[in-house]
Amino acid sequence: MTRILVLNPNSSVDVTQSMNAALDLVRTPGGPEVVCATLQEGPPGIETQEHVESVVLPIARYFEANPADAYVIGCFSDPGLALARENLKRPVLGIAESAFHMATGLGRRFGIVAIKQGSIARHMRAVRSLGYMDRLAGDRPLDIGVTQMQGSGVVERIVEVGTELRDRDGADVLILGCASMGGYRSEIEDRLGLPVIDPTQAAVMRAMSTISLGYRQVA
Amino acid sequence: MTRILVLNPNSSVDVTQSMNAALDLVRTPGGPEVVCATLQEGPPGIETQEHVESVVLPIARYFEANPADAYVIGCFSDPGLALARENLKRPVLGIAESAFHMATGLGRRFGIVAIKQGSIARHMRAVRSLGYMDRLAGDRPLDIGVTQMQGSGVVERIVEVGTELRDRDGADVLILGCASMGGYRSEIEDRLGLPVIDPTQAAVMRAMSTISLGYRQVA
Amino acid sequence: MTRILVLNPNSSVDVTQSMNAALDLVRTPGGPEVVCATLQEGPPGIETQEHVESVVLPIARYFEANPADAYVIGCFSDPGLALARENLKRPVLGIAESAFHMATGLGRRFGIVAIKQGSIARHMRAVRSLGYMDRLAGDRPLDIGVTQMQGSGVVERIVEVGTELRDRDGADVLILGCASMGGYRSEIEDRLGLPVIDPTQAAVMRAMSTISLGYRQVA
Amino acid sequence: MTRILVLNPNSSVDVTQSMNAALDLVRTPGGPEVVCATLQEGPPGIETQEHVESVVLPIARYFEANPADAYVIGCFSDPGLALARENLKRPVLGIAESAFHMATGLGRRFGIVAIKQGSIARHMRAVRSLGYMDRLAGDRPLDIGVTQMQGSGVVERIVEVGTELRDRDGADVLILGCASMGGYRSEIEDRLGLPVIDPTQAAVMRAMSTISLGYRQVA
Amino acid sequence: MTRILVLNPNSSVDVTQSMNAALDLVRTPGGPEVVCATLQEGPPGIETQEHVESVVLPIARYFEANPADAYVIGCFSDPGLALARENLKRPVLGIAESAFHMATGLGRRFGIVAIKQGSIARHMRAVRSLGYMDRLAGDRPLDIGVTQMQGSGVVERIVEVGTELRDRDGADVLILGCASMGGYRSEIEDRLGLPVIDPTQAAVMRAMSTISLGYRQVA
Amino acid sequence: MTRILVLNPNSSVDVTQSMNAALDLVRTPGGPEVVCATLQEGPPGIETQEHVESVVLPIARYFEANPADAYVIGCFSDPGLALARENLKRPVLGIAESAFHMATGLGRRFGIVAIKQGSIARHMRAVRSLGYMDRLAGDRPLDIGVTQMQGSGVVERIVEVGTELRDRDGADVLILGCASMGGYRSEIEDRLGLPVIDPTQAAVMRAMSTISLGYRQVA
The missing domain is CATH 3.40.50.12500 (Rossmann fold)
Structure with a gap:
């Protein structure tokens, strides 16, 4: 099998x-x-x-x-x-590479919901190395620790950051920039009206x- | 279902x-x-x-x-x-858009096996419109009619054109630029040693x- | 003749x-x-x-x-x-292709005054296909029907949208994104101080x- | 007047x-x-x-x-x-800027027939400054002095260089890279089958x- | 020597x-x-x-x-x-070319502190000609004459403009766009927390x- | 000190x-x-x-x-x-990043003399990640082991590969793609007539x- x-x-x-x-x-x-x-x-x-x-x-x-x-x-x-x-x-x-690839097939410009500010430079190196910079709308941090991602209030914060990515940065697809946010995907999609990619x-x-x-x- | x-x-x-x-x-x-x-x-x-x-x-x-x-x-x-x-x-x-998208996930630069010279300008408009020009290695025609695609000698000609795309143009993935070549895919892959995409x-x-x-x- | x-x-x-x-x-x-x-x-x-x-x-x-x-x-x-x-x-x-070509000769980045939101995705496909994305400052809709383009208040709305294209998006040339706005061109040029292209x-x-x-x- | x-x-x-x-x-x-x-x-x-x-x-x-x-x-x-x-x-x-602009409206990639090798670096600075590098197929010198441009044998040499720009570099439009070649334009067009731009x-x-x-x- | x-x-x-x-x-x-x-x-x-x-x-x-x-x-x-x-x-x-080159080695996107609005078009021709447009965050003028650059209040104005380049335009390196600002460099660096390049x-x-x-x- | x-x-x-x-x-x-x-x-x-x-x-x-x-x-x-x-x-x-940065300041397009074919994909990831792909003329392998770099015949092979980078790929600057080739630099420069960068x-x-x-x- x-x-x-x-x-x-x-x-x-x-x-x-x-x-x-x-x-x-x-x-x-x-x-x-x-x-x-x-x-x-x-x-x-x-x-x-x-x-x-x-x-x-x-x-x-x-x-x-x-x-x-x-x-x-x-x-x-x-x-x-x-x-x-x-x-x-x-x-x-x-999972990041796969999410970028999926996003470029679904929309024109993707936004990344990062966990922390400190990971954005790493994301940029990956996006540049794959040649997708002109497809990136923005990358904004939640500023929440990975181990706190299952707590309350997380969805509200993701929606807040996703709204900025959509309305200020022009993203038409969102990527959840961590392996631990998949459980929130459908709620975020419903509230933001955009396709949302769980990278895993x-x-x-x-x-x-x-x-x-x-x-x-x-x- | x-x-x-x-x-x-x-x-x-x-x-x-x-x-x-x-x-x-x-x-x-x-x-x-x-x-x-x-x-x-x-x-x-x-x-x-x-x-x-x-x-x-x-x-x-x-x-x-x-x-x-x-x-x-x-x-x-x-x-x-x-x-x-x-x-x-x-x-x-x-199927063309899907093939281009798949190709950019598999390799760095894709080559297109076109049926006729006259279709290449159309392909270029599509590749440009999708923003994939810097991922295109080349586009070369078989110069065979669509309705003759099931005849003998077709595989030899595809391999010939695919070899040029690989060796002269630097393609590391090939796209069969027609809906009717899927039956030849595995033979072409074996002979060229590259991933070959049937667009359908x-x-x-x-x-x-x-x-x-x-x-x-x-x- | x-x-x-x-x-x-x-x-x-x-x-x-x-x-x-x-x-x-x-x-x-x-x-x-x-x-x-x-x-x-x-x-x-x-x-x-x-x-x-x-x-x-x-x-x-x-x-x-x-x-x-x-x-x-x-x-x-x-x-x-x-x-x-x-x-x-x-x-x-x-006329769109001609307007884009004229605009790239007149200034650095052009803005498009679209009729409706729904036509912007079509414009983007054309701009991308022609390779002019890095010359596009923005594309903003009037949200007025084509058949209402000769009514009163249209110039005010075009000036409003043109001002945003100039001041927020950085356009130094404007394109009227419809065949029916030519009659307003000189008034818009005077009020905005930019070259304005009637595509026809x-x-x-x-x-x-x-x-x-x-x-x-x-x- | x-x-x-x-x-x-x-x-x-x-x-x-x-x-x-x-x-x-x-x-x-x-x-x-x-x-x-x-x-x-x-x-x-x-x-x-x-x-x-x-x-x-x-x-x-x-x-x-x-x-x-x-x-x-x-x-x-x-x-x-x-x-x-x-x-x-x-x-x-x-005249160079105008020729580049005209060429980008006529074809996909233009070739420049330069007079001398030494002028190519100057051309490149201009092409880059205008943002047209991805529309440039090639730039090849005649290696003839400006003051000798009206002599015999010049057309043959232009056709030779133009053939290389067309067949090796993929130019679909040619630009005569000097103000003094206009008299040869129609003969070159006939022999090469491409639009030829006299910059003046x-x-x-x-x-x-x-x-x-x-x-x-x-x- | x-x-x-x-x-x-x-x-x-x-x-x-x-x-x-x-x-x-x-x-x-x-x-x-x-x-x-x-x-x-x-x-x-x-x-x-x-x-x-x-x-x-x-x-x-x-x-x-x-x-x-x-x-x-x-x-x-x-x-x-x-x-x-x-x-x-x-x-x-x-000195401009050298500053652009140094800046691309220090950060991702540089901001230019120009003296006057009128010099920005000149800067843009240089940045484009060198192929650094995608590394440029912004170019904003002080609107002060070259001969007044040693007067009081200049540092305050540079910090004001530099803050906009950093916070609105996303610059992570600043270039002082004139040969006469070097004396202010360390104070500006301290107040903005970014590397600041004196072009000379x-x-x-x-x-x-x-x-x-x-x-x-x-x- | x-x-x-x-x-x-x-x-x-x-x-x-x-x-x-x-x-x-x-x-x-x-x-x-x-x-x-x-x-x-x-x-x-x-x-x-x-x-x-x-x-x-x-x-x-x-x-x-x-x-x-x-x-x-x-x-x-x-x-x-x-x-x-x-x-x-x-x-x-x-040292690779530094060599790419130095090369973009010295010429238009650099060529890399790689040790082995297998390292070229790694180089490409680095060049792309730094945003220098359009400055890369080519990357060609010596196919010699790192530990054999001090042996006889190495200079001849570097000159051979460098000649291809210069004449076929259009490099106007060469980078020695290994920390162990610095001793050969001046001889290679003399024989090829190009600036040669030792990355260390x-x-x-x-x-x-x-x-x-x-x-x-x-x-």
């Missing part, structure tokens, strides 16, 4: 559970098995460049020890994507499409 | 059959029904701007009369895409993903 | 008359004859994609039946431009230049 | 005469008077940056002393264009259009 | 003195001699295109008569840069680097 | 020695001390993504334990640049300039 492995590289099990719940949307009877795992040695949340770099090698080791038909790195900094792609023979998807859903769907169509991986 | 309607806007039933056969790859038990239809009033092949324009209104009328969960326009000129999108409340996918497969898969993820349509 | 045929593809004769009056500026004794005609089978105004598509073939048929030295399609959606260019052996000018005037002048210089048509 | 003043900033009277003859194409009975003059204090040909700079102030002084409705600087380095525009209240056209003709026509349409000058 | 000659092309000796004082920062014992000179025939300030053009040939003549290992043109309009580069065999640096310092440092590394000049 | 620390993140001492020798060019009496060190726990050469990632954390730890006024990461993959910049309060320079020299000079001018670091 086809199996897609989604690894949450932070050690917060509730983030993995949130991710896992949001993926029910793309699971189908007879379709690929979608398994979520937690990298126990990761930090509680990936909030600094030190956090990002500290999980790069562990992610590659985890994937090598746990074979699947496709791999998804469940963190919006796409840590270790280049390494996992070079080492493994199967498709490896980053987008990455898993892209993994499914790549497997189904049998495309060769380009480095 | 979810249903995706793929309309071949030319009247050549063998093109519809070729398209239909190539779509078996994305059909799954329990998955969406994928139906292919032929626009009987279309020309035998869409080779001129007159052909393109002559099917725009008939495509919209056909879709309005044959409701589905998503619609695919099965011609690489994407005739009537803007109209169908404006008129219908469901996702409408063009790409569009149907994109329709499936959009339905599955429940994204709102952006005009 | 040299003859330039300007076809208003909507059936509103007062729009044709307004267009015709604005063209007196470019008529000279001994210069080319500039004839305006109305496409009787067109809708009263071109406001939706359905309207655009419905006149594409009739425009081509009209031009084929009424030979001239150059043809101008008098609607800011440039309906049927690609078809008429492919079918006819003489220059064919779209720009297209006819471009037709005259092309004829005079004898340039070959590029597809 | 409306008067357009074209100044050849080099002192070679035969260049002025060649320019003048090529402008008969755009002169019409009742149309603007087009007068060509020679800057006697200029060098025999503008071939170095020193030549360019040496005529900047003299051109401005000449125009100030010889009022006209529009001014054309008849040298492909557009010497003194910014200064004349800032000092005069009437339209001032550079293009600039004078643009001056006529600007006067006729009454556009305000943007700095 | 290695010698770098910085020429102030306006005749205001206090501007030369201000420049000279700001260069103490880059002078080192045993390092290159950095000499500042005043072009006595220049205007008191370079504020118009006429001023710019009037010093082009005098700058070249001055450099030819006063040999050095590298030359810096101490005016933010970079007058005569192309000419001096073509005529001299040693490195010639423009940047150009002299670049001259030192080029000499030290022995790079060949590219035209 | 000011101190610049250059860390070779591979464990090959002869590479460090070659780097150290090439830096004599920028050392001056009374100038900053430039110290080269070897990361003993690094692999013998950085040739794969696994190698790159394996030294990211060790480089940060090394710099934290060995304070300096500026830090240079002596490997053309710029491993750990983002991390070191985020963690340290002093300037941190990558460029990075150290940039560190010196940044210290000397006292610029604040932007993340």
